[in-house]
Amino acid sequence: MAVRGFAPNTQVAYLRAVAQLARFYDRSPDRLSEREIQRYLVHLHQQKGLSYSTCNQVVAALRFFYHVTLRRRTTSFVIPAARTPSKLPQVLSREELTRLLTQPLWPKHRALLLTAYAAGLRVSEVVALRVRDIDSEHRVIRVEQGKGARDRTTLLSSRLLEALRAYWLQGRPYPWLFPSRDGKRHVGAAAAKHAFAKAKRRAGIDKPGGMHLLRHAFATNLLQAGVDVYTLQRLLGHKSIRTTARYFHLTEPVREASRVVPEPLDFLPV
DSSP, rough: OTTTTOOOHHHHHHHHHHHHHHHTTTSSGGGOOOHHHHHHHHHHIISSSHHHHHHHHHHHHIIIOOOISSSSOOOGGGOOOOOOOOOOOOOOOOOHHHHHHSOOOOHHHHHHHHHHHHHHHHHHHHHHHGGEEETTTTTEEESSSSSSSEEEEEOOHHHHHHHHHHHHHHHHSBBBSBBBSSSSSOOOHHHHHHHHHHHHTTTTOSSSSSTTTHHHHHHHHHHHHTTTHHHHHHTTTTTTTTHHHHGGGGGGSSSOOOOSSSOOOTOOOO
């Protein structure tokens, strides 16, 4: 998995999936039949109530184990993957964003949530930002090795730059923009998600969804402002334009693409 460039989180998830399969039958997984593995997948979905997306991750892990690690021919071993129901993501309104982003939080957590929204970053991307990634001269944020091991740049609005400068002056973090308590590594994704959940609860927002709601809001707000879908695709780091295009279902029809990218934080009070 390391040689193939799998992300560390993916490696952990794949190892866990195979270990849990072996534990379920109390037997070495290389001795299990296709029928037994398919029965296990049904158990995960129907008895344990795991979502389609979680079951699909298990399927991917088992396919890799049997087809790559054990080198079984793909034609001799097939695990049917569940099809994930197509659902439109929830989107926070500007009023809800204002309530959420102005909650009394630790300065680090507030700056982190502001950055996640204003730059359209995934949780794993925003927590791993370094101080050097904030390019104030060119007004961009460098995202190194985002999802799919791809580098990209995204927006650094004037409001966000101002907020990040004020945050940095308080503790002068380095090299991580959002360090852990001991300062030896960056803050964890779990801590970021907890901060978001806390702010969401305090803001009285009952819409389902985690910290990814901020990224959804970034995308829909830029589309409504007239940013074309190809520019948005680059900003979000989507590999396929189809992934970006689904946001069109959440926005009003855009009359004409604008060359000027709007300030994502303009609606926030000073």
